[in-house]
Amino acid sequence: MRRAMADAEVGDDVFGDDPTVNRLQDYAAELCGLETALWFPTGTQSNLAALMSHCGRGDEYLVGQEAHTYRFEAGGAAVLGSIQPQPLTNRADGTLDLAEVEAAIKPDDPHFARTRLFALENTISGRVLPPDYVTAALDLARRRALATHLDGARLFNAAAHLKAPVETLCRGFDSVSICLSKGLGAPAGTLLLGPREFIAEARRHRKILGGGLRQAGIFAAAGLYALEHHVARLVEDHANAERLAAGLAAAGFEISSAQTNMVFVRAPRGLAEHLAKNQIKILPGERLRLVTHLDVAADDIGRVLDVARTFLN
Ligand SMILES: Cc1ncc(COP(=O)(O)O)c(C=O)c1O
Incomplete structure (x- = not known):
C-alpha cells in the first residue's frame, strides 16, 4: 500500500x-x-x-x-x-x-x-x-x-x-x-x-x-x-472475532457475540490494567469494544485469550 x-x-x-x-x-x-x-x-x-x-x-x-x-x-x-x-x-x-x-x-x-x-x-x-x-x-x-x-x-x-x-x-x-x-x-x-x-x-x-x-x-x-x-480477507477478521468471542465466553466473560469484526465485552474492574501490564492496550470502559482487523493476526487472538484467562484466574 x-x-x-x-x-x-x-x-x-x-x-x-x-x-x-x-x-x-x-x-x-x-x-x-x-x-x-x-x-x-x-x-x-x-x-x-x-x-x-x-x-x-x-x-x-x-x-x-x-x-x-x-x-x-x-x-x-x-x-x-x-x-x-x-x-x-x-x-x-x-x-x-x-x-x-x-x-x-x-x-x-x-x-x-x-x-x-x-x-x-x-x-x-x-x-x-x-x-x-x-x-x-x-x-x-x-x-x-x-x-x-x-x-x-x-x-x-x-x-x-x-x-x-x-x-x-x-x-x-x-x-x-x-x-x-x-x-x-x-x-x-x-x-x-x-x-x-x-x-x-x-x-x-x-x-x-x-x-x-x-x-x-x-x-x-x-x-x-x-x-x-483487503476485501476478500475480511472473512479472516470475522473468523478471528468469532474465535475471540467464543474464547472469552468460555473463560467466563460476558460478551455479545460477534457477527462481523467486533466483540463487546463487559469488563470487570481492573481488566484494562491487567491487559496493559501484558502489553495489550485497550480503550478502558465498562463495555469494551474489541475489533479485529488486518493488523491483528490469529496468533494475537490466542495471546489476548491467554492473558484474559489469567485475569479471571
Ligand atoms: C459507522 C461509522 N460511520 C462513520 C464513521 C466515521 O468515520 P471517520 O472516523 O473516518 O470520520 C465511523 C467511525 O468509526 C463509523 O463507525
Missing part, C-alpha cells in the same frame, strides 16, 4: 483532475452499482456532506439513537447543517421499528421541521442489518417520499458476512458512504456514492467543510489498494 501511495500519479482533486482519485471513484461506483462517487478524507465528513445535500436548513432526518451520524459525529448535522435529527431507539439487532419510524414522520405543517431523510447504518456496532428489514425500510421511505442515506462505513464487512456482492447492499439507497480506512486498512478515505446531481451538490459541501484536497491521489492509491487486496 505504501508503495502504491508513493508511486501514485497525482493531479489537483479540487479541480477534479487527479487521475488516481478519478480512477478510485469510477472503480467504486462500478463496484457498488451507483452512478458516481466522491472521495472524502473521513467518514464523518462524507456523512455530513450527504446529510447536507439531502436536507436543507430546518429539515429533519430520521436516525437510530445508536447511529454514528447521530451519536458519534459531535452533532455535526445540527451544528453545521441546521438539520434536526429525530433519533429513534435501535432494537437489539440494530434495526428500528418501522412503525415507529413512520409515526415519527412529521405532517406538512409550519409547526414542524420537514422530514426529508431516513438514514440507516450497516453494519451497526458490528451487526449486519437483515436484508428483509432493509427492503422494508426502503419501501417505507419510497412510499413516504423520503430520501435514504446508508452509512456503510463497514459495508464490506456486512457483504462478507452475507456472502453477497456489496452492490446488492447498496441497491435502492439514494446515497451510500463507505470507509476505506478501518477494516480495509487505508490511512484515510471514504467514498460517498450516489447519482451525479447529488454528488455535484456533495462536492460543494465537501468544499464548505474543508475537505477539498489537492494531491489526494496519494490517499486514493491506498484506497484502490485496499479495495483490490
Whole structure:
C-alpha cells in the first residue's frame, strides 16, 4: 500500500483532475452499482456532506439513537447543517421499528421541521442489518417520499458476512458512504456514492467543510489498494472475532457475540490494567469494544485469550 501511495500519479482533486482519485471513484461506483462517487478524507465528513445535500436548513432526518451520524459525529448535522435529527431507539439487532419510524414522520405543517431523510447504518456496532428489514425500510421511505442515506462505513464487512456482492447492499439507497480506512486498512478515505446531481451538490459541501484536497491521489492509491487486496480477507477478521468471542465466553466473560469484526465485552474492574501490564492496550470502559482487523493476526487472538484467562484466574 505504501508503495502504491508513493508511486501514485497525482493531479489537483479540487479541480477534479487527479487521475488516481478519478480512477478510485469510477472503480467504486462500478463496484457498488451507483452512478458516481466522491472521495472524502473521513467518514464523518462524507456523512455530513450527504446529510447536507439531502436536507436543507430546518429539515429533519430520521436516525437510530445508536447511529454514528447521530451519536458519534459531535452533532455535526445540527451544528453545521441546521438539520434536526429525530433519533429513534435501535432494537437489539440494530434495526428500528418501522412503525415507529413512520409515526415519527412529521405532517406538512409550519409547526414542524420537514422530514426529508431516513438514514440507516450497516453494519451497526458490528451487526449486519437483515436484508428483509432493509427492503422494508426502503419501501417505507419510497412510499413516504423520503430520501435514504446508508452509512456503510463497514459495508464490506456486512457483504462478507452475507456472502453477497456489496452492490446488492447498496441497491435502492439514494446515497451510500463507505470507509476505506478501518477494516480495509487505508490511512484515510471514504467514498460517498450516489447519482451525479447529488454528488455535484456533495462536492460543494465537501468544499464548505474543508475537505477539498489537492494531491489526494496519494490517499486514493491506498484506497484502490485496499479495495483490490483487503476485501476478500475480511472473512479472516470475522473468523478471528468469532474465535475471540467464543474464547472469552468460555473463560467466563460476558460478551455479545460477534457477527462481523467486533466483540463487546463487559469488563470487570481492573481488566484494562491487567491487559496493559501484558502489553495489550485497550480503550478502558465498562463495555469494551474489541475489533479485529488486518493488523491483528490469529496468533494475537490466542495471546489476548491467554492473558484474559489469567485475569479471571
Ligand atoms: C459507522 C461509522 N460511520 C462513520 C464513521 C466515521 O468515520 P471517520 O472516523 O473516518 O470520520 C465511523 C467511525 O468509526 C463509523 O463507525
